[in-house]
Amino acid sequence: MSTAVVYVKKGEGRALKEGGLWIFDNEIEKIEGEVEEGAVVRVHDFDGYPLGLGFLNRNSKITVRMMTRKADAVIDEAFLRMRVRNAWEYRKKTVDTKSCRVIFGEADFLPGIVIDKFSDVLVVQSLALGIDKMKPVILKVLKEILAEDGIIIRGIYERSDAKVRNLEGMERVKGFIGDAFDTKVEVEENGVKYIVDVAEGQKTGFFLDQKYNRKAIQGLCKGARVLDCFTHTGSFALNAAIAGAESVLGVDASETGILQAEENARLNGVEQLAKFQCADVFDLLPKLEAEGERYDVVILDPPAFTKSRASVKNATKGYREINMRGLKLVKDGGYLATCSCSHFMTPELFAETIRQAAKSAHKRLRQVEYRTQSADHPILWAAEESYYLKFYIFQVCDEKY
Known part of the structure; x- marks a missing residue:
């Protein structure tokens, strides 16, 4: 040191x-x-x-x-083992650990590194130079700690290909750490099976932070006609389908995502119920409205419209537009699930944006619940960047209700 x-x-x-x-x-x-x-x-x-x-x-x-904060500490293997063990013990008490985020950077006091566990595969994303130097030791001790609980990791894949590494003066890196393996991994969450492509999927391959939000919409979807916007690989749509929805349409602009969603539907035996369409959501929703389509449940899970304070104003317009369009497609008495995964879209700003969208759509909202990211993505109150996911469920009523 x-x-x-x-x-x-x-x-x-x-x-x-x-x-x-x-x-x-x-x-x-x-x-x-x-x-x-x-x-x-x-x-x-x-x-x-x-x-x-x-x-x-x-x-x-x-x-x-x-x-x-301990001035007399030594940052060695024993120190890193303590940090990793604390992170794992916390997950064991708070979430289903079959697939979960094991290390969440600053919120686990290991700044700059994220490690996701998909069944028996680890995916690591290292975004800071100092932690990158510690990465081999962190992965070594994590495998040893998991083995103590009978979890044998068969492979590690690195997804340190985010642009933010350039700001650290680091090259973007992607590939196997150790022996190669099949990068399509089957996982199960909330009773739904998925194929996670850790090599080609977005970020680390799958969005684990919405795990319990996906479960929260299941009860609303029984017997319902459901529209899932920005479906990615079909996660909300499939939760709706296995919950007993009457019909489900998942929409995403990514053809790769749609193909994976269709494969996931077949994996769960709901391919006749859950249909998927490759389209730009902003273009499709006005068309559906004009055609008179209405749904019992509309789900909006867009990507982050802003990744900096400088673009918050334009992002706010995007969130307002998509929520207004989504609200117009909800039947009277139906439900809207809507979220933002941008840290820069503060809870207060997101709430105000939804309020404005409801006014423009001539809808009244009754809040069912407000949720945030799952507990394996803990929010460290002193690190505001760790609090990023805002998730609302509303009942939607016509203005004259």
Whole structure:
């Protein structure tokens, strides 16, 4: 471990001192000592007070990511094993661990790394230089900890191909870690089976964060006519189908996603009930409205319309438009499930956007419930970026109801 010390400017580091894990470049007064990028450094306040240990990367605006507040800690294999064990023990108590997110970066005090478990396969996404150097040890100890519970991992695939690695001065990486294996993995969630393509699927292959939100719509869908927008590989649509929906239409602009959704429907024996269409949702919904189509349940699970504060205004227009169009397709007394997975779309802004959409659609909303990401994606209150998924279920009534 480097003996270099990073000093925080006087009056800066407010988020850090409230429990956050990031120190930005403009918060740093000076760095004492020689240190290579990605190395662990000590962090002191402007007056020399020790604030803990983190890893440094001067190529990134997030210059230091904190690993611990204990100034006397040693970041070694034993330390990483403790962090990984804590993460796994937490999952065992809070979620179904057959498939789950085992490590969720900052929220598990392992900043910059995400590891998903799909049955007996691990998918890792490493987004920061310092944690990338620790990745081999983290994966080693994780496999050992899982083996203690009788879980033998047959393969690891890396999906460190996100653009954000470029901001760290790192190349984007994708491929096997260790021996090659069949990258199409069968998993089961809420009684629904899926084929997860860890090599070619979006992000790590499957969106585990919606696990219990998908389950939450099952009761609404029995005997219902259901429209699932941005269906990806059919997850909400299939939950509706196995719950006993009368009919299900899943829509997505990705032909690859639709083909996978159809394969998943066959896997669950609901291919006659759940149909899928490759189309742009923004184009399709006005057409369905004009044709007089109406549904008992409409589900809106769009991708993040904004990944920065700069584009929030345009994203808000997109969310307002899609919710207005979705609401117009809900029968009187039917239900709308709608969500945003963008951290920059705050809960307050998302709620206001839905309110505006309902006004434009001449609909009245009765909130059934508000949900967020599943517990294997824990929200660290001091790290606001860890809270990103907002999920509402509403009953929809005509304005004159």
